Amino acid sequence: MTQPAASAPAGAPTETPDARTPDARTLAAFEAAKGFMPVDEGLALYAAAADAAAALRLPLLEVGTYCGRSTILLAAAARAAGTVAVTVDHHRGSEEQQPGWEYHDPEVVDPEVGRMDTLPTFRRTLHAAGLEDHVIAVVGRSPQVAGVWGKQVGLVFIDGGHTDEHASADYEGWAPHLAPGGLLVIHDVFPDPADGGQAPYRVYRRALTSGAFTEVSATGSLRVLRRTESAASG
Numbered sequence: 236m237t238q239p240a241a242s243a244p245a246g247a248p249t250e251t252p253d254a255r256t257p258d259a260r261t262l263a264a265f266e267a268a269k270g271f272m273p274v275d276e277g278l279a280l281y282a283a284a285a286d287a288a289a290a291l292r293l294p295l296l297e298v299g300t301y302c303g304r305s306t307i308l309l310a311a312a313a314r315a316a317g318t319v320a321v322t323v324d325h326h327r328g329s330e331e332q333q334p335g336w337e338y339h340d341p342e343v344v345d346p347e348v349g350r351m352d353t354l355p356t357f358r359r360t361l362h363a364a365g366l367e368d369h370v371i372a373v374v375g376r377s378p379q380v381a382g383v384w385g386k387q388v389g390l391v392f393i394d395g396g397h398t399d400e401h402a403s404a405d406y407e408g409w410a411p412h413l414a415p416g417g418l419l420v421i422h423d424v425f426p427d428p429a430d431g432g433q434a435p436y437r438v439y440r441r442a443l444t445s446g447a448f449t450e451v452s453a454t455g456s457l458r459v460l461r462r463t464e465s466a467a468s469g
């Protein structure tokens with residue numbers, strides 16, 4: 236009896252996965268998750284995470300979990316490289332997510348406490364994506380967590396509070412933990428004030444002018460910088 240050919244015929248679509256692109260399940264979970272990141276920025280985040288994880292095999296650190304939309308991508312990239320994603324959030328929401336503000340979602344209010352609580356939605360998101368084993372979720376304030384953190388990380392993704400106070404504290408707290416060659420990724424960078432708040436843009440400028448980082452890519456409002464020098468929080 237003739238066996239079917241083991242390899243695809245010439246011209247057939249290849250099934251070789253691209254290491255810098257999320258698999259179909261991960262991408263579908265990202266698109267289904269609550270959150271604010273558009274797909275093009277998500278793909279750029281995944282590519283950066285895949286690069287950093289493969290090169291350094293160190294944890295990938297996120298500030299600003301919310302409901303896990305971007306965490307899915309970091310977790311999938313970490314899984315592929317045999318490392319882990321760490322995501323930090325107090326889960327009470329940023330200023331612009333509070334009741335009465337533009338990005339408020341009443342579905343993530345804890346009715347008993349009367350405050351936002353995105354942790355249950357985050358956990359459901361991660362479970363649906365099949366990525367629970369590849370994430371360490373830290374519930375806390377970013378500067379406090381950074382202050383007790385004792386390990387180098389391969390990537391820092393800053394997407395927490397968008398005031399100058401919070402964005403600066405995220406940079407100052409986490410940039411020193413970024414390994415040489417690691418990637419600093421900043422979301423919501425808007426050079427034109429007409430497009431959005433300026434705090435992440437100021438952190439991006441500060442990182443570049445410190446001389447410790449060089450720019451790798453820009454996709455929408457997502458900026459990827461590589462740490463090239465040791466003095467990382469200038």
Ligand SMILES: C[S@@+](CC[C@H](N)C(=O)[O-])C[C@H]1O[C@@H](n2cnc3c(N)ncnc32)[C@H](O)[C@@H]1O
Binds near residue numbers: 301
């Ligand atoms: C813009 S959302 C994150 C969105 C998420 N990365 C995504 O792609 O869906 C910002 C999150 O940062 C959290 N946050 C704001 N300030 C924080 C702080 N100082 N420490 C920890 N979490 C903070 C908020 O609770 C909120 O969930």
